[in-house]
Amino acid sequence: MTTNNVEKHRRPPVTAADRAVLHDADVLVIGGGPAGAWAAISAAANGAQVVLADKGFCGTSGATAPAGTGVWYVSPDDDARERAKASRFRLGGELAEQTWMDRVLEQTWINAHQLAEWGYPFPVDDAGEQRRTSLQGPEYMRLMRKRVKQAQVRILDHSPALELLVDQHGTVAGAAGVDRQAGDPWTVRAGAVVIATGGCAFLSNALGCNVLTGDGQLMAAEVGAALSGMEFSNAYGLxxxxxxxxxxxxxxxxxxxxxxxxxxxxxxxxxxxxxxxxxxxxxxxxxxxxxxxxxxxxxxxxxxxxxxxxxxxxxxxxxxxxxxxxxxxEGTVRGTGGLHLVDQTCATSVEGLYAAGDAATRELICGGFTGGGSHNAAWAMSSGFWAGAGAADYARSQRRIGPGGKRRLLRAGGAGLRDGGGHASYDSNEVIRSVQQEVFPTQRNWTRDGDLLGDSLVRLDALWHRVRGAAAARNALDAVRAREAAALVATSRWMYRSAQQRTETRGMHRRREHGALDPSQGHRLLSGGLDEVWIDRLAVPRSAHHVQGVTA
Missing domain, CATH: 3.90.700.10 (Succinate dehydrogenase/fumarate reductase flavoprotein, catalytic domain)
Incomplete structure (x- = not known):
């Protein structure tokens, strides 16, 4: 695996002159959907002081809150679970991993029981048994907000994060953002950060998805994190x-x-x-x-x-x-691409940074097929739970509880936040429209074509360099939209460069000139980078190919 060097740009220090509202925490969770809520509750249960920052109002924003969703809830019966795994394994082009599927099925079973104990009103069947295979978003997220508050988590509503903070060693040490209602900047110094900002739906107006613009993935890539499965991102909702x-x-x-x-x-x-x-x-x-x-x-x-x-x-x-x-x-919201996880704590490839829910890759349980609905809901519950616990353990082991110690904190954000040398900031809405012209048309993105991918990337690369070279946004509130626009550009480039490299049809990734599955391409594609996007291959562990009744 190639190690990606973080692309260098000026990283100003965090100082008192920033006049930001300052919070100290063991764990900062960015995102207030189901994954973020589970992460916050789990981190607090592991003894951490937790801050949760949400772009919207925690409990009402995001794809889950306004709608119902199925849940990959399967009884702990060996045959039932083997059948559940085998079906998705085939659909996903045999890229899922049995170990992760087993873990998610078991953790979802446990977390659904926890929801019942907390009072979630699961419907009851004719035999008097609760049916726990679906959740109503409003009731679910109302309950999760209540539990987050009961866990003594400080919630920053309407407070999008704009950039991560790192110490002098490049370890993630918090984030900075803005309170959209008060207009005040905020800074959270933390021992570890969980990215739970959801996927990227490119502002397509799908229900609950217009806050899901890939912000967390952009922030993570700016500190050197890798992504995985970004070619499996062409999900369209009917x-x-x-x-x-x-x-x-x-x-x-x-x-x-x-x-x-x-x-x-x-x-x-x-x-x-x-x-x-x-x-x-x-x-x-x-x-x-x-x-x-x-x-x-x-x-x-x-x-x-x-x-x-x-x-x-x-x-x-x-x-x-x-x-x-x-x-x-619906892009990576209903697709499976997201931040690459390096271990079972949901740690990313950057020290101090964790990821959960749709912000993280769901290839581990879905392979290259959509995780929309039940699998994504189960993944949010499970990965959120693990990421919160992992972040709490990391913060405790590093003894970084408290006000950041002697670490010198630096701002890691780039496009839209730092002056790129241009005379004016970019028109965020114009940038967004330009990206949408490349990714919305089904002629380009439903079934991909090598020539069209290359054609789009010429324009998307030029757009990124224009964004990167522009002056910073005029103020923190303008920066919110500027960062969303930059995240859309970055996501589209990871997505299409990965699609270029997978010269086959597998899962939801379809190539017009490569219409069959190629057995030699049963690997993951990692991606990352900003000014220069890189792609690398990662072998899928052999255990992934031993789902009962399925051989690769």
């Missing part, structure tokens, strides 16, 4: 054209139609998303949930009430009337 809801389970009962009212052949099959993507490139696609009977309709409204809100507001009956649908890019 939903009404007039709504941000991309929960797609109910479309199993849908018929899809052309504009003239005739049914689209194959659109409702296992490969139907590709058929819909191809059709949308030519003309609108319509859907109707006309294959659901009365019993299924009642279950749908109970299971996902927010799915129906846009229809009810517009007076549309989705069971009897056709409505236009679209595909919204």
């Amino acid at each position: 939903g009404p054209a007039f709504s941000s809801v991309t929960k797609s389970l109910f479309y199993n009962w849908a018929t899809f139609y052309y504009r003239d009212g005739s049914a689209i052949p194959g659109a409702g099959s296992s490969h139907g998303r590709g058929v819909i993507a191809q059709t949308l490139e030519i003309e609108p696609v319509f859907a109707c949930l006309d294959r659901a009977d009365e019993q299924i309709r009642g279950w749908m409204r109970q299971a996902q009430p927010n799915f129906f809100l846009p229809f009810d507001r517009l007076g549309i009956d989705p069971f009897t009337q056709r409505f236009p649908v679209t595909l919204r890019l």
Whole structure:
């Protein structure tokens, strides 16, 4: 594995002249979704003083909070768990690892029981048993915020982190950001940091995803962290054209139609998303949930009430009337790429930095196939729990509890925060639109093509260097949007460079000119770097290829 040298830029020290609100902690958790909440609770349970900083309001922001989600909750029956692992192992191109799948299944089982003890209202079946295979986001995250507060965690709401802090040795030692409501900068000095900022959905307006812009991955890459599986990032959510809801389970009962009212052949099959993507490139696609009977309709409204809100507001009956649908890019939120983890504590490749949830790679349990829904929910519970405990243990072992000791703290952020030599700051919204033009079109990103990947990267590389060379944002609040824009550019480049290197079709990564799986490419692709993106190969442990009933 190649060791990536951190790209050098001026790192100013943290000083009293910054006039930031200062907090000291053993562990700083960045992100307040399920992974961040579990990390904060776990770190506190391990004796750490914890600060949690959320871009939004912890408990209401992110992809989970406004919607329901399945959970990869499987009883501790050997046959049941082997079947659960084998199915995902095949779909993911045999890149998942049995050890990690076993750990997640067991930890999710334990954490779901913990949720029940905390009072989560799981539904009860006819036999009086709780059904713990799904969670309603509002109730789940309301409970998690309550438990975070009960754990004596200091919550910084509406306080996006802008950059990580490192000491003179390059060890992560906190972060700096801004309180969006007060306009005040903040600094947290910490013994360890957990990145739980979610994935990157490129501001596509998918439900709950517009706070998920890859900020944590950018901050981590600026201190030298590696990512993994970024080619598995072309997840598109299906939903009404007039709504941000991309929960797609109910479309199993849908018929899809052309504009003239005739049914689209194959659109409702296992490969139907590709058929819909191809059709949308030519003309609108319509859907109707006309294959659901009365019993299924009642279950749908109970299971996902927010799915129906846009229809009810517009007076549309989705069971009897056709409505236009679209595909919204959900990128690494529903994909599997994210920060590379080096051990079972969810440590990254940078000392003092941990990652959890969608910010971390889910290849370990999903391989190259989407972890959307149940697997990502289980991963958030489990990786958050482990990352929090690992960060607490690290902070304690390094005796860095307290105000940072004698360490000299430096600011590690780059684009949007440091002057790159340009005369003016960049137009963040224009940069965002430029990235979206490269990653939104299904012609470029659903099924990839080597020539089109190269074509996009020419523009994306130039865009990054323009961003990197611009003047800093005018103030801390402007810097929030500037950093989001920079993170979108960085993510798109890791994503497309990784896709270039995987010259095969595996999992959700599809190459037009390489339509088959290549057995010689059963490895992971690591990526990183900013001014120069690097790609490296990492062998998958042999134990990954011994899921019962499956041989590589």
